[in-house]
């Protein structure tokens with residue numbers, strides 16, 4: 001039976017594996033979180049809310065229709081953390097695995113990770129990769145947890161309490177869960193720049209993508225660093241990450257200068273802007289009530305959430321590389337070039353087309369979702385746009401409308417979290433079906449565009 | 451001097467010619483519409499409003515910051531009509547001219563229109579084409595004017611009055627001007643389905659693109675009709691036009707069923723939906739106050755205006771062919787195909803990439819405009835989104851905020867009308883500069899997308 005499963009797995013397309021993993025994880029999560037032992041006494045628990053919470057947890061989005069603090073028992077919270085880890089890390093592992101499969105053809109170093117011998121990639125490779133990712137993420141979580149735990153000694157009376165809160169904050173940040181178990185997100189730490197700084201670093205570790213982490217680890221452990229070669233993917237996504245962080249921070253500062261930040265000292269404004277900007281990658285934590293931002297800022301944040309995190313990370317959205325390739329290609333195209341040259345490499349034409357397709361499909365899906373929600377919900381347009389962007393980017397920031405959504409509204413947001421997490425390409429190939437080889441051609445004819 | 455001009459014109463890129471024509475026309479229009487004789491006595495006329503009116507007229511958008519009825523004298527209205535004709539037809543002519551230049555390489559029939567001998571296309575070809583287009587449009591306007599004029603005998607007491615109103619209504623519809631000289635658009639004819647029907651046909655004539663008109667003319671005049679070959683462009687844009695009309699009508703009917711249409715008889719709802727749907731292509735006339743529609747409907751209409759009309763027409767937006775190629779490619783791509791097969795032809799890969807780029811650039815421009823306007827204007831988000839889509843699509847429908855825009859707001863809307871009218875590709879190549887031949891290559895490397 002195990003062999004049958006293995007041979008079946010080898011026949012599945014990457015998109016099918018990711019989608020299957022995701023749906024399986026949601027089913028398990030729904031069952032786990034519906035166990036009576038997971039709830040506080042007297043909690044009213046229904047199927048749609050259970051499903052919503054599970055989808056939100058597996059996609060590590062963090063949008064919630066029920067108050068996590070009021071609903072889940074201590075056991076429930078631990079089950080939730082368990083789901084978050086496997087939601088975040090699992091999809092990340094499957095995604096990375098298939099990227100490395102592609103890498104086989106172009107000879108990347110990292111493929112050794114998943115290969116049992118030189119010409120075969122298989123299930124044991126995937127298991128091996130999953131172990132590697134789990135190990136790395138758990139190490140990051142423990143280091144983050146200890147750092148925060150020791151620091152929290154000034155907040156809590158006992159070291160046990162400080163350590164537990166530190167560890168939870170670390171896991172919540174690293175998996176980009178955004179689940180709000182204190183009921184206040186990071187608002188109590190709005191003036192504690194150390195906690196914010198560590199949280200930003202942990203969020204980034206989770207959202208920047210596993211290939212970046214593993215390449216950086218190799219770089220740091222390699223004695224001959226000059227010979228180390230970072231992949232183009234790592235360079236592009238890291239640069240994009242940095243640019244988006246700076247852009248978001250600047251935009252928030254400029255747009256809120258005479259509004260939310262009016263009368264604040266510079267470092268207060270700066271850290272509000274920096275943290276909220278970093279959070280839009282996929283973190284979903286906040287040091288303030290984002291509803292206090294102006295419509296302009298909320299639209300910019302929606303755009304940033306729509307872009308989302310790196311591929312093969314715990315985040316969603318169209319992904320940083322997609323956005324970067326879009327911008328790079330638009331720039332090159334307007335200068336009459338057909339390719340992108342960056343970091344002394346050329347981008348594969350196929351990847352350019354993919355990035356354009358992903359962006360347009362994502363825009364269409366989000367636009368359609370907004371139209372449906374304006375019909376079914378009684379909330380304002382900006383609240384709906386923000387919620388849609390947050391769900392698609394699996395960010396989890398909200399203007400507070402999630403728990404008031406209608407059943408149709410909940411379904412729309414669930415579908416968005418699902419699509420955002422598995423990625424537009426996986427989603428497209430899931431609904432598109434198998435490739436058919438074109439064995440005939442028609443004459444080509446030009447049409448007028450734009 | 452004429453020869454110098456001719457040789458310079460031949461060196462300009464299509465984008466430069468279209469942009470130059472547009473800017474020249476706006477300058478002339480600003481001067482013409484600022485002549486004292488064009489205004490009613492005591493009118494307060496300032497530069498920004500003059501510029502806005504000119505940009506709106508040359509791009510045949512029809513968004514107005516001043517009441518046309520209260521501002522312009524009879525002479526002024528005639529000058530305005532003159533500007534509309536040259537704005538609408540001029541950009542259409544230049545666009546068609548350069549499309550036919552491309553056609554030279556693939557042997558389209560229509561290129562004979564602009565060729566003085568078999569291997570040369572030049573200024574006299576452009577002039578010849580402009581004459582052909584002017585002639586065809588004026589014939590359409592006169593037929594439409596006479597039809598409406600005779601019909602208007604039942605509305606007006608004298609035949610002169612009826613004929614003048616008919617002619618004006620016909621010109622206004624055919625050029626897709628959307629300029630509102632009665633102060634009421636077509637609301638007085640909200641129950642006159644004949645007027646609406648004729649108007650829809652005239653709007654479509656202007657917005658469906660000159661190549662379609664000329665090919666249809668050839669088809670009708672050709673005795674051997676079976677041998678006639680419609681271009682792929684004509685087939686795609688006509689089909690898209692029909693689909694968008696039906697889609698828009700259905701969406702309005704569904705979304706307003708329990709709202710604006712509640713309690714109406716079916717033909718009343720149907721004609722409201724049909725007319726407003728047709729108007730979003732670029733017409734900009736309306737038989738009702740569109741502000742009465744729900745947010746959902748307004749978003750759908752915004753999407754339809756964003757798509758806009760055919761290339762080489764009097765309309766704007768990303769254009770019907772762009773939208774069609776987007777959808778077709780997304781569908782084919784998700785099934786693993788790299789090309790689009792339609793009407794027994796294959797779409798050129800270059801055109802697919804163009805269509806994707808146009809859509810993304812347009813989305814970025816409109817999104818940025820909305821963010822800026824939420825900052826500078828105090829109107830609601832849906833009013834701003836609708837205004838931006840209307841300006842970019844050069845449609846001219848509005849929820850009534852145009853005249854209340856701040857100076858920055860007016861500038862943003864003017865830029866949108868300009869970009870929408872000259873088209874994203876012309877705009878891109880205008881700011882992008884000259885093509886540089888790539889004489890070196892880097893190794894290609896894959897990156898992870900979406």
Ligand SMILES: [K+]
Pocket residue numbers: 060061062176177178282283284394395396
């Ligand atoms: K999240």
Ligand SMILES: [K+]
Pocket residue numbers: 510511512626627628732733734844845846
């Ligand atoms: K118009």
